[in-house]
Amino acid sequence: MISDTIHIAIVEDDHEIRQTLQLILDGSNGFACKYAFPDAESAIASIPNLPVDVVLMDIDLPGKSGIDATRELKRNLKSIDFIMLTVQSDDDSIFESLCAGASGYLLKDTNPADLLVHIKEVFNGGSPMSSQIARRIINSFRIIDNPLSDRETEILKLLSQGMNYKDVAETAFLSPHTVKTHIKNIYSKLHVNNRAEAIYKAIKQKLI
Amino acid sequence: MISDTIHIAIVEDDHEIRQTLQLILDGSNGFACKYAFPDAESAIASIPNLPVDVVLMDIDLPGKSGIDATRELKRNLKSIDFIMLTVQSDDDSIFESLCAGASGYLLKDTNPADLLVHIKEVFNGGSPMSSQIARRIINSFRIIDNPLSDRETEILKLLSQGMNYKDVAETAFLSPHTVKTHIKNIYSKLHVNNRAEAIYKAIKQKLI
DNA sequence: AATAAAATACCCCATAAGAGCGATTGATTC
DNA sequence: GAATCAATCGCTCTTATGGGGTATTTTATT
Structure with missing residues (x-):
């Protein structure tokens, strides 16, 4: 001062x-x-x-x-x-x-x-x-361990940007069905039932 | 070693x-x-x-x-x-x-x-x-500035735990209608259109 | 006293999301 | 050679979500 x-x-x-x-x-x-x-x-x-x-x-x-x-x-x-x-x-x-x-x-x-x-x-x-x-x-910057595959991580990142099935499918050149399957697998691996919690957990664990 | x-x-x-x-x-x-x-x-x-x-x-x-x-x-x-x-x-x-x-x-x-x-x-x-x-x-731990009210922050935290309108309403002793209104306001303040992006942005900006 | 936020509550409606199924292909690992 | 996993694609059904409104009350703030 x-x-x-x-x-x-x-x-x-x-x-x-x-x-x-x-x-x-x-x-x-x-x-x-x-x-x-x-x-x-x-x-x-x-x-x-x-x-x-x-x-x-x-x-x-x-x-x-x-x-x-x-x-x-x-x-x-x-x-x-x-x-x-x-x-x-x-x-x-x-x-x-x-x-x-x-x-x-x-x-x-x-x-x-x-x-x-x-x-x-x-x-x-x-x-x-x-x-x-x-x-x-x-x-606190460290990653503990990442259960997600590369493709899954990629899709989760797109979800965190607010994309829906269709957007992600187009961005990743996939069928929306495949995107849906990946997302279901992501939820299962992270032990969550929806997008909000998945993103929250993923960020807290530094997966995305 | x-x-x-x-x-x-x-x-x-x-x-x-x-x-x-x-x-x-x-x-x-x-x-x-x-x-x-x-x-x-x-x-x-x-x-x-x-x-x-x-x-x-x-x-x-x-x-x-x-x-x-x-x-x-x-x-x-x-x-x-x-x-x-x-x-x-x-x-x-x-x-x-x-x-x-x-x-x-x-x-x-x-x-x-x-x-x-x-x-x-x-x-x-x-x-x-x-x-x-x-x-x-x-x-990097600092909060830049928080546009959300206390109630909004509280609701966003509940959303990040995977809750839906009904769950949040019950937890916060609100009508689901009110929860919806708050969420709409949160999206508007954070300039997003959905939960996933809201949570992502909020965490990145250390709001939750 | 006036104004602006914040918090509360409600309605309609189209679409997105999630649960529960099944299935094929190609790597990798044991 | 069997088993596992990743990645891909598909279907049905129910529920949740988000966009569009409107409106009242309380609580700052000026």
């Missing part, structure tokens, strides 16, 4: 951690940390009116969670970067945080010197995270 | 880079780099029979690309970790690499000392990448 110095806010319920972090950050060259909140509600009320660049957000807060707070704040404050700083590293927390708009995800045992580096990285458009957490995210 | 020492293979077409890297890696304590290939084809032919833990893979190779090579090798060699080591950092290369099975993605200007650290990280189940690259990946 304001040049040179990176302005930070902390949202953390533990009094001890909050004060210590604030002291360290505010005392470091190039950083200012004038604002610290013990809960999501007070952060949501104040941060929109503060000159803040980066918010360090705890996930486990009393009342509203840090993920919800991030979602709400990020909605109207696109330029502020949020770093989740937490003890939790389960997949759900990570993905929810990222979907809510977090730019970084660090564990609380990150040492202060590294934390400063990571805050700078976020400020400069990066997304710091431990390589362990990165791996979890990367694994 | 074999304990203590991490066994590395390099796939890189530039003779100079390949030799230099191999020398550095093989000369480092705890690392062995006995295999280096100038192209995808020779790597694909040899690596399945070699005791290798980590492969450093260039993307830009003559003939078959490093991404394709990774995909083919990873299919049968689940336990080998692949690190893409490249000059390209465009979104497509990153995502294709991850989908192909890469565990890390580093730029070629990474210095040797860091490279060693990153190879260790991959070997220990991490996924090293620069925080700039991490940000691109994270951005």
